[in-house]
Amino acid sequence: MSTEELTQPELTSTPDVVDNPAENQTASKEPATASNYIIAGLDLGTNTSCIQAVDAATGNEVCNTVVPTIVGYADRGILAGILPDDSAELFGTEALRNELHLRISRPLKNGVIEDVDAASKFVKHLRDIVDPAGKATIHAVVGIPSNADEEAKENVQKAVSSIFDSAILVPEPFLAAYGFRDESRLKDPEYVDPVKNSLFIDIGAGTTDYCIIQGYFPTPEDQLSMPIAGENVDERLEEGLAEAYPDTRISSNKVREYKEKYSYVGEPQYGMKVRVPVGGKPRTIEIGKQIGEACNMLLENVFQSLEKIIPMARPDSVFELLQNIILTGGGSMIENMPEELQRLLLESGYENPQVLVAGQDFKTFVANGALKVALAARPEQWANSKV
Amino acid sequence: MINNHWETARKLFREACFLRSMGDEKGAIGILSKDMPGTVSAWMADSQLTAGKKKERLQEMFQEEMRKVDESVELCELMLNRFEETFSLQIRSILYDFQLLIYEVFGLDTSSVRTPSEPIAPTRKRAKGKAPSKKTAVPIPPPSAEEMAGRLRKFKETRLRTNKEWQSILFNDIEKIIDSVLDKEAQSGTKTTKSKPKIKRKPTRAKSS
Numbered sequence: 001m002s003t004e005e006l007t008q009p010e011l012t013s014t015p016d017v018v019d020n021p022a023e024n025q026t027a028s029k030e031p032a033t034a035s036n037y038i039i040a041g042l043d044l045g046t047n048t049s050c051i052q053a054v055d056a057a058t059g060n061e062v063c064n065t066v067v068p069t070i071v072g073y074a075d076r077g078i079l080a081g082i083l084p085d086d087s088a089e090l091f092g093t094e095a096l097r098n099e100l101h102l103r104i105s106r107p108l109k110n111g112v113i114e115d116v117d118a119a120s121k122f123v124k125h126l127r128d129i130v131d132p133a134g135k136a137t138i139h140a141v142v143g144i145p146s147n148a149d150e151e152a153k154e155n156v157q158k159a160v161s162s163i164f165d166s167a168i169l170v171p172e173p174f175l176a177a178y179g180f181r182d183e184s185r186l187k188d189p190e191y192v193d194p195v196k197n198s199l200f201i202d203i204g205a206g207t208t209d210y211c212i213i214q215g216y217f218p219t220p221e222d223q224l225s226m227p228i229a230g231e232n233v234d235e236r237l238e239e240g241l242a243e244a245y246p247d248t249r250i251s252s253n254k255v256r257e258y259k260e261k262y263s264y265v266g267e268p269q270y271g272m273k274v275r276v277p278v279g280g281k282p283r284t285i286e287i288g289k290q291i292g293e294a295c296n297m298l299l300e301n302v303f304q305s306l307e308k309i310i311p312m313a314r315p316d317s318v319f320e321l322l323q324n325i326i327l328t329g330g331g332s333m334i335e336n337m338p339e340e341l342q343r344l345l346l347e348s349g350y351e352n353p354q355v356l357v358a359g360q361d362f363k364t365f366v367a368n369g370a371l372k373v374a375l376a377a378r379p380e381q382w383a384n385s386k387v
Numbered sequence: 388m389i390n391n392h393w394e395t396a397r398k399l400f401r402e403a404c405f406l407r408s409m410g411d412e413k414g415a416i417g418i419l420s421k422d423m424p425g426t427v428s429a430w431m432a433d434s435q436l437t438a439g440k441k442k443e444r445l446q447e448m449f450q451e452e453m454r455k456v457d458e459s460v461e462l463c464e465l466m467l468n469r470f471e472e473t474f475s476l477q478i479r480s481i482l483y484d485f486q487l488l489i490y491e492v493f494g495l496d497t498s499s500v501r502t503p504s505e506p507i508a509p510t511r512k513r514a515k516g517k518a519p520s521k522k523t524a525v526p527i528p529p530p531s532a533e534e535m536a537g538r539l540r541k542f543k544e545t546r547l548r549t550n551k552e553w554q555s556i557l558f559n560d561i562e563k564i565i566d567s568v569l570d571k572e573a574q575s576g577t578k579t580t581k582s583k584p585k586i587k588r589k590p591t592r593a594k595s596s
Contacts, residue, residue: 195559
């Protein structure tokens with residue numbers, strides 16, 4: 001009955017959480033410029049994006065990079081020498097580093113593109129990481145949220161059009177499960193194939209996606225997407241802190257930082273002290289209660305949604321399914337999340353539930369699955385998906 | 388005659404290799420110690436080659452046959468794994484649909500139907516002197532022909548309604564999944580105006596460029 005962390009699928013390399021093309025090249029086995037034909041998998045996430053690419057001719061990894069999904073526009077009239085290379089636009093960590101001098105835009109909200117222009121510039125930035133010379137032909141599989149409507153899909157198409165030579169859009173929950181699956185261990189009797197009968201819960205920044213995977217490509221009916229996720233925890237935490245400490249002003253980025261550092265669910269925990277400026281002077285405040293309240297709100301919502309999706313599984317598969325509930329996404333890293341979810345399921349009368357955590361590499365699963373799909377695509381399929 | 392002895396030796400050696408790869412060590416040794424020596428001696432007697440060349444040719448043939456058998460066994464294992472992975476899911480799905488059909492249409496309880504992989508539970512011996520309980524033995528009248536026809540129609544409608552577009556695509560059938568995604572995209576007209584004319588898809592896998 002204990003929760004556990006599943007063994008990670010073996011990635012060709014660990015992702016570089018950098019978005020500097022020059023740095024990225026050093027992390028690659030082959031210089032990206034050597035490739036004329038590149039196959040890529042892209043996860044365009046609300047909070048962070050991940051791109052994995054290989055040289056189609058050699059199979060060598062070109063890049064495996066996680067980049068915060070942020071575009072920063074330089075303020076007009078900013079003095080020369082303040083921003084790196086006096087750039088008008090910065091992306092990812094570089095944008096965050098220079099936040100003070102930039103107008104920050106987050107191209108995605110609730111898992112879907114809100115600012116197509118910014119998203120397109122961001123995707124172009126990712127392309128520059130993969131192919132700094134800009135000469136290669138790039139075919140990419142791009143993840144789309146399970147709740148993506150026609151407009152959302154069209155926005156993804158617009159964002160990637162003219163940047164990649166062709167792109168195939170595939171639902172993210174499938175890609176996450178496929179990326180998480182470790183084919184090299186399928187013969188291992190100890191290995192539980194996650195695509196046989198599992199329920200994936202991807203607690204992202206914008207949405208929490210639920211997907212039943214039972215050996216088939218999931219249908220829309222096998223999926224559920226709820227707009228309660230990490231961003232809502234941030235909002236709740238910000239509100240809670242403003243209520244408890246009305247004289248303090250804490251930026252959204254700081255709130256997210258606190259959440260990522262201290263998040264937990266279950267009984268209230270104390271002793272989480274942070275230093276914040278009050279009228280320019282430092283003050284230490286206790287945030288344990290507020291963190292717990294914000295995260296427990298998410299837990300409650302995840303549990304309620306879980307109760308909706310479980311009956312959607314085939315009746316004869318439910319008992320086995322309950323033993324393979326796999327948590328992924330940033331929310332899976334919240335302390336006690338699997339244990340508390342398991343407890344709630346048990347208390348609600350579900351038999352022998354087992355909630356597992358996909359692991360630390362959750363940011364790469366969708367891109368990894370997308371790359372696997374991209375590598376299996378036939379030439380004429382790429383030809384049919386020109387953008 | 389020379390060729391016949393040579394071919395017979397080749398076939399015998401191949402058979403021995405196969406038996407050995409299947410774990411039949413005894414059978415392999417039998418061929419190698421009983422049948423092979425005579426055939427090889429006959430070929431050596433008939434052949435015009437020098438003793439050294441004869442030995443060399445035999446060695447080459449042995450190596451070649453061992454390699455062929457190894458490759459065939461490996462290929463067989465690969466195919467079997469692929470077969471098991473693909474078809475076990477399909478069979479489970481068909482079995483499930485069938486159970487659903489006989490439950491919903493004929494009203495028969497199929498919960499006790501075993502899948503082929505499940506072990507057979509040992510039958511319990513009835514206690515002596517006790518009559519079987521009749522508590523739950525209330526006979527349910529079989530459904531009429533009309534009732535069954537109605538249920539069958541309803542079942543078909545439900546199955547058709549829930550026969551989702553992607554349901555039949557196996558998780559590892561990536562090419563089919565991509566085709567579905569592209570077809571859906573084409574139907575919904577998601578494509579940008581920059582799209583180039585489509586190339587007609589071929590039913591078989593194209594050779595990689």
